[in-house]
Amino acid sequence: MERHDDSPLHVHRDDDAPAIVAGRDRRRVLRALNVSLGAVLLLAAVYSAQGSFDWTPLAVAPHAAAGLLGVLTAPLLHGSAAHLAANAVALLILGTLAGSVYPRATLRALPLLWLGSGLGAWWLGDPGTHHLGASGVAHGLMFLVFVLGLLRRDRASIAAGMIAFLFYGSMLITVLPHTPGVSWQSHLGGALGGMLAALLFRRSDPPLPRKRYDWEDEDDEAALQAESGDAAQFEPPSPSEVPVLRRPPMQSRGVVLRFVRPPGEHPGTREP
Secondary structure, three states, rough: EEEEOOOOOOOOOOOHHHHHHHHHHHHHHHOOOOOOHHHHHHHHHHHHHHHOOHHHHHHEEOOOHHHHHHHHHHHHHOOHHHHHHHHHHHHHHHHHHHHHHHHHHHHHHHHHHHHHHHHHHHOOOOOOEEEEEOHHHHEEEEHHHHHHHHOOHHHHHHHHHHHHHHHHHHHOOOOOOOOOOOOOOHHHHHHHHHHHHHHHHHOOOOOOOOOHHHHHHHHHHHHHHHHHHHHHHHHHHHHHOOOOOOOOOOOOOOOOOOOOOOOOOOOOOOOO
8 A cells, every 4th residue: 555645165074085175176266366356457447547536535544534434445546557566466366365275264354454454544644644555455365364374273274374475474574664655554454454354263264175195195004004013012922922942851750660469468468
């Protein structure tokens, strides 16, 4: 957002077929891309018509009651073609990213991002200035995706947060005063709206199914085999499986001799 002075949402399951999951993900990305592209075309159409009317009453005028109208209309206005192009690219990338990973949370967060951008400019801006542009909404989308990655911490959320930070990590700095003529107040308001929306709507979308690779199945099989091997290691073997390490030497039990009585001797008789 620029500042001008007055002077010059289907739940996935892990057992779904990979082809079905891939089709759902493709449709989700295309839907988010089409919506983001439609938003960019709307901004371009409004900018092309700005020369035919006075847009000043539609911008945010800080600390003025009449300037509150700009809270609703200022994100549609832009001060130059370069301003429009920068915001259009950011909205296209971040809108597609947020809408494909968090379709429900993004839809519910948009009012907070929109209002936060305008209210930040109205409350923190300098009197006598006019704030316009969609950069505050773009900052809100970036902070929404980044904070959701920190809160949810599943694979898709972390990947989306890293992508958003890779492209627009500098937005962590542009929420502070840095360049004259740039509405950091709108950036800060949109960022706060994005963080608040991430806290409120972090459970709006179910986690995406995690793709399993062949090497993960091999690791699981190896782990199961290791566990079964450990269990067998501590299970005592049966006596028949125990090897005999030493056998005692065979000892003779002796010979049993038969006692023969003398002739004429009867059992039970004894000599005196």
